[in-house]
Amino acid sequence: MTNQNMSTFKNHLLCALAPEDRRLLAPSLERMQLNLRQSLEKAHQPINFVYFFETGLGSVVASKEGGSTVEVGLFGRDGMTGTSLVQGDTESPFDCFVQMGGSALRISAGNLQDAMSQSAALTELLMHYARTLGIQTTYTALANGQIKLEERLARWILMVHDRVNGDSFYVTHEFLAMMLGVRRPGVTVALQILEAKHFIKSQRGEILVQDRTGLMHLCQGTYGPAEIEYERLTGIPLGKSKLVPDDAAPLIRPA
Amino acid sequence: MTNQNMSTFKNHLLCALAPEDRRLLAPSLERMQLNLRQSLEKAHQPINFVYFFETGLGSVVASKEGGSTVEVGLFGRDGMTGTSLVQGDTESPFDCFVQMGGSALRISAGNLQDAMSQSAALTELLMHYARTLGIQTTYTALANGQIKLEERLARWILMVHDRVNGDSFYVTHEFLAMMLGVRRPGVTVALQILEAKHFIKSQRGEILVQDRTGLMHLCQGTYGPAEIEYERLTGIPLGKSKLVPDDAAPLIRPA
DNA sequence: CAACTTTTGTACGATTTCGTACAAAAGTTG
DNA sequence: CAACTTTTGTACGAAATCGTACAAAAGTTG
Numbered sequence: 001m002t003n004q005n006m007s008t009f010k011n012h013l014l015c016a017l018a019p020e021d022r023r024l025l026a027p028s029l030e031r032m033q034l035n036l037r038q039s040l041e042k043a044h045q046p047i048n049f050v051y052f053f054e055t056g057l058g059s060v061v062a063s064k065e066g067g068s069t070v071e072v073g074l075f076g077r078d079g080m081t082g083t084s085l086v087q088g089d090t091e092s093p094f095d096c097f098v099q100m101g102g103s104a105l106r107i108s109a110g111n112l113q114d115a116m117s118q119s120a121a122l123t124e125l126l127m128h129y130a131r132t133l134g135i136q137t138t139y140t141a142l143a144n145g146q147i148k149l150e151e152r153l154a155r156w157i158l159m160v161h162d163r164v165n166g167d168s169f170y171v172t173h174e175f176l177a178m179m180l181g182v183r184r185p186g187v188t189v190a191l192q193i194l195e196a197k198h199f200i201k202s203q204r205g206e207i208l209v210q211d212r213t214g215l216m217h218l219c220q221g222t223y224g225p226a227e228i229e230y231e232r233l234t235g236i237p238l239g240k241s242k243l244v245p246d247d248a249a250p251l252i253r254p255a
Numbered sequence: 256m257t258n259q260n261m262s263t264f265k266n267h268l269l270c271a272l273a274p275e276d277r278r279l280l281a282p283s284l285e286r287m288q289l290n291l292r293q294s295l296e297k298a299h300q301p302i303n304f305v306y307f308f309e310t311g312l313g314s315v316v317a318s319k320e321g322g323s324t325v326e327v328g329l330f331g332r333d334g335m336t337g338t339s340l341v342q343g344d345t346e347s348p349f350d351c352f353v354q355m356g357g358s359a360l361r362i363s364a365g366n367l368q369d370a371m372s373q374s375a376a377l378t379e380l381l382m383h384y385a386r387t388l389g390i391q392t393t394y395t396a397l398a399n400g401q402i403k404l405e406e407r408l409a410r411w412i413l414m415v416h417d418r419v420n421g422d423s424f425y426v427t428h429e430f431l432a433m434m435l436g437v438r439r440p441g442v443t444v445a446l447q448i449l450e451a452k453h454f455i456k457s458q459r460g461e462i463l464v465q466d467r468t469g470l471m472h473l474c475q476g477t478y479g480p481a482e483i484e485y486e487r488l489t490g491i492p493l494g495k496s497k498l499v500p501d502d503a504a505p506l507i508r509p510a
Numbered sequence: 511c512a513a514c515t516t517t518t519g520t521a522c523g524a525t526t527t528c529g530t531a532c533a534a535a536a537g538t539t540g
Numbered sequence: 541c542a543a544c545t546t547t548t549g550t551a552c553g554a555a556a557t558c559g560t561a562c563a564a565a566a567g568t569t570g
Contacts, residue, residue, distance in 0.1 A: 093480055185559095427546085
């Protein structure tokens with residue numbers, strides 16, 4: 001970041017660092033444009049760079065034989081790629097790519113590791129972030145097994161909404177179907193259901209969020225907990241509004 | 256482990272440690288019986304002890320509003336509880352309990368953290384294990400979203416088979432339904448399907464594995480990759496046989 | 511604006527899973 | 541062994557999702 005004022009960082013992890021830790025990273029950071037669909041990590045290949053998103057969104061996806069995929073991780077300015085590195089690995093069995101274009105601050109794996117070895121606080125923050133991403137994935141496993149398509153869709157919309165500016169964003173049904181691992185017409189119908197409830201407005205290629213609380217209720221506890229864990233672990237607020245609706249039913253846990 | 260010969264450790268992580276690292280832990284380890292359904296970690300409560308399983312199985316489960324659950328982590332002598340600690344947290348939003356009775360070596364959170372601060376190699380091994388457990392969860396998210404009940408069941412059977420002695424183990428359909436997050440009669444029927452294919456034999460409360468390769472093919476790539484990652488990251492072999500059948504179709508990944 | 515591409519809407523039978531209920535079988539206990 | 545509990549098998553209509561196909565609408569391009 002030679003000629004780059006550090007106070008311009010829009011990535012929330014970088015912002016949360018102590019000034020001295022930011023100074024540690026700054027010389028190695030390079031601002032990069034993120035192009036739609038650009039690959040950031042390929043499964044089973046060494047991770048060479050880590051991207052701290054400022055705008056745009058990234059997805060981690062897992063795929064089974066035959067090529068069908070599901071999104072297992074989602075992040076934006078709240079996070080980063082390459083959490084595998086933070087957890088002591090050099091690669092990941094999953095792909096990671098740019099889901100919505102934007103920009104990021106990029107650092108080489110080596111420089112990041114050097115910096116982490118020099119700052120326990122930096123290491124701790126990144127480890128905590130890596131953990132929240134894992135927790136998010138775990139709730140995705142729960143959602144995939146337990147709630148229905150329109151509810152998973154509601155969850156996904158909330159998660160994206162938390163990470164973009166404004167109340168609308170751009171995606172096609174086709175793309176959504178890939179992320180959720182379902183049929184494209186299924187997404188079309190599910191969006192119609194959400195729209196009929198007046199939780200969203202949907203136009204060609206665009207989704208506008210109208211009623212977060214309504215969407216949250218649909219998720220049956222699969223949205224919210226992961227976001228609370230993010231705030232607990234990083235100390236950074238996430239998203240558009242408080243995470244639990246006022247009238248949320250208490251989570252009943254088996255004895 | 257006062258009067259306990261260290262060579263008797265049957266936990267694979269402990270066995271994989273260098274002798275000096277084992278010596279570091281040994282004085283703090285206490286052999287405990289694991290009773291069926293015993294709680295090992297409660298969601299959102301501080302983790303006080305970590306259990307290195309020697310026999311028996313443990314499950315991490317996530318639950319949504321209303322109480323329905325899915326298993327999001329499974330381990331036995333290959334692993335441990337409390338990976339949250341290893342990842343720099345003090346608690347977890349998920350419950351963890353004993354799924355099949357057995358025994359474990361228990362250490363207090365504090366003693367484990369002390370030991371990790373004294374040995375980078377210990378820390379590394381446990382971090383690597385924690386990562387494999389996360390990868391397992393991620394494949395569970397994939398399986399939950401993409402493959403059908405009898406296939407998920409096949410995957411679960413393989414995962415358990417890898418972690419028990421012999422080819423049979425004891426579970427009720429009811430319990431299996433809880434782990435997979437599905438109806439109990441659904442499990443009964445799915446087991447019949449697997450039995451009709453001669454992949455397993457199933458009797459009241461017992462499942463006998465007869466054809467691992469057959470089961471593996473059913474999983475469509477959701478079984479195997481996580482297990483390979485375990486071996487890559489820990490250097491410890493997992494399970495009953497090689498993980499990928501000879502005639503496995505190559506995994507096709509999208510460009 | 512005509513031709514084309516991309517995206518969305520809709521339809522329809524097939525498959526999977528659900529919720530629920532109840533009976534049969536296996537094991538346990540008095 | 542009689543009574544009871546636990547576990548398993550089975551049934552059946554309802555709901556969810558699938559795979560596929562095709563048409564309509566919206567946007568883009570020459």
